[in-house]
Amino acid sequence: NALMLFNFCSAQSRTDLSALKTGSANDLIVKNTTKQTDLEQTTGYPYYSTFKVDQYQYGGINFLVDYPKEKKYLKSEIGFLVNNQNDNILQGYYITTKNFQESDDLMTGLKKKYGEPTVISVATDAWPYSGYYWKNTRDGFDILLEQIRNKVIKGQKETKGFETNLYFVKSGIRYGNMKDRETVLQSFITSHEQ
Numbered sequence: 001n002a003l004m005l006f007n008f009c010s011a012q013s014r015t016d017l018s019a020l021k022t023g024s025a026n027d028l029i030v031k032n033t034t035k036q037t038d039l040e041q042t043t044g045y046p047y048y049s050t051f052k053v054d055q056y057q058y059g060g061i062n063f064l065v066d067y068p069k070e071k072k073y074l075k076s077e078i079g080f081l082v083n084n085q086n087d088n089i090l091q092g093y094y095i096t097t098k099n100f101q102e103s104d105d106l107m108t109g110l111k112k113k114y115g116e117p118t119v120i121s122v123a124t125d126a127w128p129y130s131g132y133y134w135k136n137t138r139d140g141f142d143i144l145l146e147q148i149r150n151k152v153i154k155g156q157k158e159t160k161g162f163e164t165n166l167y168f169v170k171s172g173i174r175y176g177n178m179k180d181r182e183t184v185l186q187s188f189i190t191s192h193e194q
Contacts, residue, residue, distance in 0.1 A: 013055070014054075014056055014062065015028055015055060015056050015057070016056075016057050016058070017056055017057070017058045017078070017093060017095065017168075018058050018059045018113075020090065020093060020168075021090070021139075021140070022089075022091055022092060022140060022141070022170040023089060023090065023170070024090060025087060025088050025089055026080075026088070026090050028080075029048055029080040030048060030088060032050055032052060032055055033048035033049055033050040033078075033079075033080065034048060034050060035085060036048060036049055036079075039176065040079060040081060040094070042144070042165070042167060042184070042187075042188065043091075043092065043169060043173075043175065043176075043184045044175045044176025044177070044178070044181070044184075045081040045082065045083075045091055045092070045176065045177065046081070046082050046083075046084055046085050047079045047081050047082065048079065048080045048082070048085075048088075049077055049078065049079035049080070050077065050078055050079075051065070051075045051076070051077055052065065053065055053078050053095075053097070056078050056095075058095060058109065059109050059113070060109075061102060061105045061106060061109055063076055063078070063095070063097060063099070063102060064099055064102070074098050075098065076095075076096055076097045076098050076099060076102075077094075077095075077096040078093065078094070078095055078096070079093060079094045079096075080092075080093045081093060081169065083177065091169065091170050091173060091177075092141065092167060092168050092169035092170055092173070093168055094165065094166060094167045094168070095164070095166045096163075096164065097163065097164050098163045099163075100150075100159065100160075100161025100162060100163075101161075102164070103147060103162040103164040104161070104162070106145075106164055107145070107147070107164075110134070110143065110145065110166075114134045114137050117132035117133055117134050117143075117145060118132065118133050118134070118135070119131075119132055120132065120133065120188075120189055120192040120193060121192045121193065123147065123148075123149040123162075128148050128149040128150070129146060129147070129148055129149075129192065130146070130147040130148075130149075130162075130192075131144075131145070131146055131189070131191075131192030132144075132145040132146075132147075133145065133185060133188065135171070135185060136172070137171070140170060140171055141168040141169060141170065141171060142168075142169050142170075142171050142172070142173075142183070142184065142185040143166070143167065143168055143169075144166070144167040144169065144184070144185060144188045145164065145165075145166050145167075146164065146165040146166075146188075146192070147162040147164055148162060148164075148165070149161075149162055150162070150163050167184075167188070169184045169185070172185075175187045
């Protein structure tokens with residue numbers, strides 16, 4: 001019985017990212033994450049990140065830290081984008097998963113919540129990247145979704161699937177918060193056009 005209680009508690013303690021709102025400071029951002037000194041590449045914003053993805057969920061989707069893979073250094077990651085690292089006002093967050101099942105679940109969950117995304121590009125044999133987005137969603141986010149086609153080989157078995165880089169950014173924010181730059185969404189679209 002104690003075991004069931006423990007499982008219930010640990011499941012309860014996951015932070016649900018889908019409940020996050022931009023524009024306010026959030027203790028969860030700095031708690032359990034590492035302050036990064038560089039700027040996040042896709043958005044140009046200061047950020048905090050963690051590899052402890054099992055402390056988070058998106059809607060009903062839980063994230064695993066360990067999963068079958070050859071390259072142990074490839075890790076799933078969750079990050080929080082902020083205006084600056086003093087005020088820590090949330091501007092968005094990202095989910096990077098190397099897990100094929102989680103990637104499928106995220107795409108399914110997003111389509112269910114926001115409808116079909118706009119397709120920028122779809123992976124081919126020559127180019128493993130797909131780009132999708134949802135602009136100005138009802139909860140105030142531009143959502144950027146990159147899928148990377150990959151395969152895992154374990155013994156004789158080859159599994160194909162997608163890894164995912166998923167960004168939720170405050171609708172319309174500009175790259176690096178600079179007035180003379182394009183929006184984060186436009187920058188993402190440009191980088192995925194072929």
